[in-house]
Amino acid sequence: MIKKSTRDAYGEALCTLGEKYDFLVLDADLAAATRTGVFKKKFPDRFFDCGIAEANMMSVAAGIAASGMTVFASSFAMFAAGRAYEPVRNSIGYPHLNVKICATHAGITVGEDGATHQCNEDIALMRTIPGMTVMCPADANEALYAVEAAININGPVYIRFGRYAVPMFTNELEGYRFEIGKGITVFDGKDVTIVATGYMVHLAMEARDILAAEGISARVINIHTIKPIDRELIISAAEETGAIVTAEEHSIIGGLGSAVCDVVAEECPVPVLKVGVEDKFGRSGKVPELLEIYGLTSTNIAEKARRAVALKRR
Amino acid sequence: MERSEILDLKRTANNIRIGIIESVYSAACGHPGGSLSIADIMAYLYFKVMNIDPKDPFKEDRDRLVLSKGHTAPALYATLAERGYFPKDELKTLRKTVSRLQGHPDMKVTPGVDMSTGSLGLGISSACGMALAAKYKKKNYRIYSIIGDGESEEGQVWEAAMFAAHYKLDNLCVILDLNGLQIDGKLTEVMNPLPFDEKFLAFGWNVIKTNAHDFEKLECAFNDAAATKGKPTVIIAKSVKGKGVSFMENKCEWHGAAPNAELYEVAMKDLRAIAEQLD
Numbered sequence: 001m002i003k004k005s006t007r008d009a010y011g012e013a014l015c016t017l018g019e020k021y022d023f024l025v026l027d028a029d030l031a032a033a034t035r036t037g038v039f040k041k042k043f044p045d046r047f048f049d050c051g052i053a054e055a056n057m058m059s060v061a062a063g064i065a066a067s068g069m070t071v072f073a074s075s076f077a078m079f080a081a082g083r084a085y086e087p088v089r090n091s092i093g094y095p096h097l098n099v100k101i102c103a104t105h106a107g108i109t110v111g112e113d114g115a116t117h118q119c120n121e122d123i124a125l126m127r128t129i130p131g132m133t134v135m136c137p138a139d140a141n142e143a144l145y146a147v148e149a150a151i152n153i154n155g156p157v158y159i160r161f162g163r164y165a166v167p168m169f170t171n172e173l174e175g176y177r178f179e180i181g182k183g184i185t186v187f188d189g190k191d192v193t194i195v196a197t198g199y200m201v202h203l204a205m206e207a208r209d210i211l212a213a214e215g216i217s218a219r220v221i222n223i224h225t226i227k228p229i230d231r232e233l234i235i236s237a238a239e240e241t242g243a244i245v246t247a248e249e250h251s252i253i254g255g256l257g258s259a260v261c262d263v264v265a266e267e268c269p270v271p272v273l274k275v276g277v278e279d280k281f282g283r284s285g286k287v288p289e290l291l292e293i294y295g296l297t298s299t300n301i302a303e304k305a306r307r308a309v310a311l312k313r314r
Numbered sequence: 315m316e317r318s319e320i321l322d323l324k325r326t327a328n329n330i331r332i333g334i335i336e337s338v339y340s341a342a343c344g345h346p347g348g349s350l351s352i353a354d355i356m357a358y359l360y361f362k363v364m365n366i367d368p369k370d371p372f373k374e375d376r377d378r379l380v381l382s383k384g385h386t387a388p389a390l391y392a393t394l395a396e397r398g399y400f401p402k403d404e405l406k407t408l409r410k411t412v413s414r415l416q417g418h419p420d421m422k423v424t425p426g427v428d429m430s431t432g433s434l435g436l437g438i439s440s441a442c443g444m445a446l447a448a449k450y451k452k453k454n455y456r457i458y459s460i461i462g463d464g465e466s467e468e469g470q471v472w473e474a475a476m477f478a479a480h481y482k483l484d485n486l487c488v489i490l491d492l493n494g495l496q497i498d499g500k501l502t503e504v505m506n507p508l509p510f511d512e513k514f515l516a517f518g519w520n521v522i523k524t525n526a527h528d529f530e531k532l533e534c535a536f537n538d539a540a541a542t543k544g545k546p547t548v549i550i551a552k553s554v555k556g557k558g559v560s561f562m563e564n565k566c567e568w569h570g571a572a573p574n575a576e577l578y579e580v581a582m583k584d585l586r587a588i589a590e591q592l593d
Contacts, residue, residue, distance in 0.1 A: 024450065050477060053477070056439045056470055063447065067448065087436055091430070
């Protein structure tokens with residue numbers, strides 16, 4: 001299976017879509033890392049570096065969008081969603097402007113740079129902003145669809161990309177179709193549903209195999225759009241499988257797990273266990289080691305799934 | 315400028331001041347001090363400088379104003395009403411749940427408001443974005459942005475200052491309302507951001523110092539700004555906070571407080587006296 005980071009896919013998407021759509025791209029001195037640099041090379045007149053000033057970049061983007069243009073603004077998730085939260089909320093979110101915030105280096109898979117750069121809170125922050133669409137593609141193929149879909153909707157969008165190469169699989173899924181707000185059932189199952197996003201989706205698929213060997217039938221759902229979330233798909237999973245495990249490379253506070261709980265608690269209360277970064281900061285290290293330390297493996301997902309099934313039977 | 319034109323502008327500015335007091339009094343809250351200090355500048359921009367059409371608020375080639383010191387929305391609303399964007403009666407709905415006139419400017423609901431602002435430091439950046447977009451689209455319209463002196467304690471103002479000079483945004487004209495007061499007291503005592511002229515010069519701007527209440531000087535300043543190529547302009551306009559209302563002038567207490575019924579009458583008497591002088 002080909003491995004590719006979603007940030008690589010983002011840069012390529014900008015280049016491909018730049019021929020089809022009229023938009024500008026902003027970055028804050030991280031063009032080489034966020035991959036907006038490849039767009040800059042191809043369309044130098046449409047790229048503007050804002051320097052190391054993310055707050056200004058977000059309000060500048062709002063001004064460009066208020067002038068009738070679509071604009072992408074990129075940085076690391078820590079700075080796009082964290083440092084610039086308030087300009088994103090007030091300059092972009094409040095007037096519902098056409099700014100596509102594309103943040104790379106999200107989550108613990110940043111690796112060696114450590115806690116200051118491992119943003120495990122961006123989904124939580126962005127989904128509280130009224131009208132903000134929040135996406136987190138599972139692989140490079142899905143990332144391309146997410147970027148084009150973002151261009152085609154009116155209003156602010158936050159897309160979360162990773163630094164780390166992830167296996168590409170959505171291109172091989174039968175009947176795969178990307179639509180904002182529509183989750184994708186990757187595998188059907190009847191005992192428990194694993195609802196995953198981003199980097200964790202392919203691990204959820206591995207967990208399914210582990211559980212299958214034990215006689216547990218796990219459904220796997222890929223939620224690429226965390227807001228607006230696919231309520232119907234989650235409700236039917238809760239009703240039909242009776243237990244849910246969420247998996248995200250993000251804090252268990254405020255992210256996908258919380259969004260799923262919001263739906264399940266209101267519509268069809270069943271056990272929901274969360275796989276994600278516990279209430280802790282990250283640290284430096286190699287990505288596979290960090291994934292082990294912070295409990296973000298297929299083994300962790302399978303373990304939580306067993307517990308969810310047990311809770312259901314109680 | 316003709317004497318009659320100056321008189322007209324003074325009358326317009328006084329009407330704007332009346333609109334500010336009436337709306338803030340009606341709301342029983344709001345920010346009169348910094349609204350009154352920019353009334354002359356608002357009159358000059360909307361009645362003399364800016365290429366706008368109240369009948370077509372979204373005209374693509376219009377000049378744009380970003381009120382970065384968004385808490386002085388009463389000045390913007392009074393100006394827009396005076397210019398004919400909406401009926402003056404509507405000013406009395408300021409800050410009420412049924413109103414299009416939010417406590418801070420909302421571009422989505424109020425005709426003539428070009429950018430939503432209110433959180434300090436953000437508007438000047440958005441003005442930079444508008445100026446950049448105009449350059450990219452090869453349009454000749456200009457962007458104006460009014461920032462506060464206290465607002466300039468926000469770091470983002472200086473991020474924007476760097477950006478505007480870097481991209482040579484000569485279609486951007488920032489007016490800095492130097493009234494010397496902020497909520498907690500004197501600007502120089504709370505957190506001294508002075509000197510502004512040297513700072514903006516060092517950032518690569520064209521810097522003009524003027525009097526915010528003198529239309530002849532404002533004309534020179536805005537002409538200079540329009541003629542300056544290759545760099546953005548900041549007009550540092552020395553003003554009197556609360557200008558025109560005797561008990562509000564140079565008092566930081568009136569930054570964010572509405573007059574009671576008694577003081578409202580005093581304020582209106584002050585402004586009516588000015589109107590009579592101008593007749």
